[in-house]
Amino acid sequence: MLAIRPFRRLWAVTAVASFGDWLSLLALTALATQLTSGYQAQSFALGGVVATKLLPALFMAPLGGVLADKFDRRTVMVTCDVLKAALFLSIPLVGSLWWLFAATFLIELCALVWIPAKDSSVPNLLRRTDQVETANQLSLVMTYGVAVISAAGVFALISKAGNIAGWHPSPTTTVYLALVVNGLAALLTAATVAFRIPEISGRSAERREAAPGLLAMLRDGAQFVTTTPLIRGLVVGIVGAFAAGGAVIASARLYAASLGGGDAAYSVLFIALFTGLALGMVLVPRFSRRMPHHRLFGVAIVGAGTSLLAVAVAWHLYLALITVVFVGFFAGTALLTGLTIIGAQVEDAVRGRVVAFVQSIVRVDLLASMSVVPLLVGLVQSRTLTLFGQTAQVDGTRFVLLGAGIVAAGVGVLAYHQMDDRRDRTILADVKRALRRSRHGEPGLLVAVEGASRHDTAEQSERLVRWLAEQGTDVVLAGRSAADAARAAAAVSASGLDGQRARALVAAAVRADVLAHEVLPALRAGRVVVIEGCLDSPLARVGDELDAADLQRLGAWATGSLRPDVTVLLDRDPSHDPAPVTGGIVDAWQVQRTLTEMAAADPGRYVRVDADGDPADVAARVRELLAPLVARVLPASEEARTG
Secondary structure: OOOOHHHHHHHHHHHHHHHHHHHHHHHHHHHHHHOOOOHHHHHHHHHHHHHHHHHHHHHOHHHHHHHHHHOOHHHHHHHHHHHHHHHHHHHHHHOOHHHHHHHHHHHHHHHHHHHHHHHHHHHHHOOOHHHHHHHHHHHHHHHHHHHHHHHHHHHHHHHHHHHHOOOOOOHHHHHHHHHHHHHHHHHHHHHHHHHHOHHHHOOOHHHHHHOOOHHHHHHHHHHHHHHOHHHHHHHHHHHHHHHHHHHHHHHHHHHHHHOOOOHHHHHHHHHHHHHHHHHHHHHHHHHHOOOOHHHHHHHHHHHHHHHHHHHHHOOOHHHHHHHHHHHHHHHHHHHHHHHHHHHHHOOHHHHHHHHHHHHHHHHHHHHHHHHHHHHHHHHHOOEEEEEOOEEEEEOHHHHHHHHHHHHHHHHHHHHHHHHOOOOOOOHHHHHHHHHOOOOOOOOOEEEEEEEOOHHHHHHHHHHHHHHHHHOOOOEEEEOOHHHHHHHHHHHHHHHOOOOHHHHHHHHHHHHHHHHHHHHHHHHHOOOEEEEEOOOHHHHHOOOOOOOHHHHHHHHHHHHOOOOOOEEEEEEOOHHHOOOOOOOOHHHHHHHHHHHHHHHHHOHHHEEEEEOOOOHHHHHHHHHHHHHHHHHHHHHHHHHHHHO
16 A cells, blocks of 8 residues: 555655644643643633534534535645644743643644645545555554554653753743644645645546535535535444544543542553454455455444443443453454445545534534443443342443444444445344455355466466365365357457457456356365466456556446455566467566456465466475465364265
8 A cells, every 4th residue: 555656755745744743632631731720621622622623523524525525726735734734833822821722623623634635635546445454554654553553652752852952941832842843744744745746636637626516515415415425424423423422431430430540540541442443444455355345434433332341231340341442342343344444435526524523413413422432421420220039239330331332223223234235134244254264255265277378278277276276175166267258258259349348348248157157166065176366357457558457447347346365376487488468478477467466455365376387396385375275274274065
């Protein structure tokens, strides 16, 4: 992902901007207490900073999305960064509490416009839609992980640097220095976006000028969100998820006390929640290979609600920590999956408004739940329950968390059905499919042998099948590429189609037919399937009009969710091929280069084998790489065969 230059630069901009946001939060809250005197006044000042950071999102967030869709996104981001820099630098110059509140409010307005412009431009910088998930993963890790730690460290360093150097500045001076650093960081991001990432601009100027007015775009965006089942289900799920999250945050202190803990237990619960959040974001790609994102989102919301039910009934701190980790895990999964859905499946022209609307919903939802939950806890209070003749004192937080868990689980089911395009599989079936070790969700094992040389792939596939059979594996050889090439050529000839794109479509159709009628039944029976050229090499041989990204999109569409567990890429010098591809050595090199690009884009699915030399030596190298995988699959294969 970071090899894509425009995205790498935008990711660096995101890192600096996130660092600035967290540093400003620390500096502004510290400055608010320093500009007042007295405990009560400091408390009101601190609450005022938090309120001025939240208020813009309640009313102005959708407008930020409209501006991101209406105007040049690069211009929008640069303008917002310059304004933020000026506002940060003005706070030390004015040095008053009223301007601190006003500047904070204006800075948040700039952020509400900047973030949708940035997030909606990310998919335009990538090569394929399946990279959106990884891009969001990198951004979230930076925003809620590295940036938080870095900002806290820099703020502490600035606060202590003067004392270390023998200069003893006032606390206000050190906070002003932090704000100056923040202003300079905003200028740096503005310069980077303006001069180093022109790709952010997105749609052409003609298309932007042809767009309707701001009010019409605002109305169209709201209509799109409410009438599109996918986005409507996404919003419903987010409402339930963050209402539950707000309930956890608002009741965490009292919940820790009900477990017999104090501030230490309160802190550990927060650490557990964010640890689970990070784990969910890290593991999402593994599950999304086996379950569509729109289903995974609903499953994650249901999982968060179910875990919250377990939190409500946990009777020991250690048990509470485990269940809170699960709540964070499912919440992180839902957050990353939701952002991926927006980036990959929402049209560029409306993406900014959808991002802004979701952000607004998240903030309003959190604020509302954090305000209502303490009130509910106070109304419920502690209750004495009698169960099986035993009485127990139950804290009011347990009832509130139990209700929040039920609401979240119910909303998750509703979101799942709103976003589901198929009704032939239940949530439980999807979960079982995702937990299986194979990429395709079936009990069998699919091994593809790819390469520029049909002679090599045919020989090594046959050798691999013979070796697996000798090991006692129930194995089948599928997808003879030479026969498929003849079928594709006959189909092209019979249809009168010509050109490389037409041949690519026919090749994909032929291979999809093989996968549906030969490979998938064998996998469902628990067999090991070796396929000579799953889709990569047949598509790579059709010519060079389509690049590797286009070929991978075509292959994913043709096969659905069916992907090999492992792909063996035979890497050799095409000039040594005893049976080169049609077109000579130049075309052979083109095929090899395309296959190498596919492997580089998805290294977790490929093993590259040096195919130069004696075929028996090459077969030994293949066996050495596949032996650990086969050893894990052999017991499962034997069990499937014997029933």
